[in-house]
C-alpha cells in the first residue's frame with residue numbers, strides 16, 4: 001500500500017553507492033524505509049534523508065521496509081547539521097528517541113511533538129544545549145519506564161522531595177532515614193533536585209520556560225540521569241560518548 005505520513009529522520013545509513021536507508025519518527029511511531037537513488041546530487045529524495053529533516057513522506061510498504069516514493073520538505077533544521085556541537089547533540093537526541101519509540105502504528109503523537117519541540121529548542125540556542133539534553137534524557141527515561149517518581153524515596157516509598165541523596169543501587173532518591181539505616185551507597189546532590197527532575201520529566205517542552213541551572217545542579221543531573229539511562233534503562237549510548245569526547249555533554 002501507498003500512504004503519506006509526516007515524519008522526521010532519526011537515522012540515516014548509506015546503502016550501496018546511491019541509496020540510503022532511513023528511520024523515520026512519525027506521529028504513529030517509527031518506520032524504516034529505503035530511499036533509492038537518494039545519494040545522487042539531483043535526487044528529489046536527497047534532502048529527505050538527512051538527520052533531523054522533517055517532511056511529508058509518501059511511502060510504499062508491503063511487508064517490512066518501506067520505499068520512499070516522494071518527499072515534501074517542511075523543515076530542514078539546517079543549523080543542527082552546520083554546527084559541530086549542535087550536530088553532536090542532535091545525533092544524541094535522535095539516538096535516544098530511536099531507542100525508546102515504538103514502531104508504527106504503536107507510537108505516540110505526544111512523543112513526536114515533544115521531539116520536534118526539543119530539536120527546535122536546540123536550534124534556537126537560547127538555552128545551554130547540555131541543559132536541553134538533561135530534559136530530553138529525563139523524558140526518554142519516562143518513555144522507557146525507567147523514571148521513578150523522583151519525589152518518592154526509592155526504598156520506603158515515602159514522599160521526600162527535599163532528599164539530597166541518590167542511590168545508584170535503587171535508581172532514585174532516598175529519604176534521610178533510609179540513607180542512615182539502609183546500607184546503601186549514595187551520592188550527595190543539591191537540595192531540590194527531586195522536584196526539578198519531576199518537572200523536567202512531566203512538563204511539556206513549551207511549558208518549561210527558560211532554563212537556568214547552577215553548576216552543581218548541572219553536574220548532579222548529568223550523574224543521576226546517565227546512571228539511570230545505563231543501569232536502569234539498559235542503554236549503551238554511542239553518541240553520548242562522542243559528546244563526552246568533545247567535552248560538551
Ligand SMILES: [Zn+2]
Pocket residue numbers: 153154155156157158174175176177178179
Ligand atoms: Zn525512605
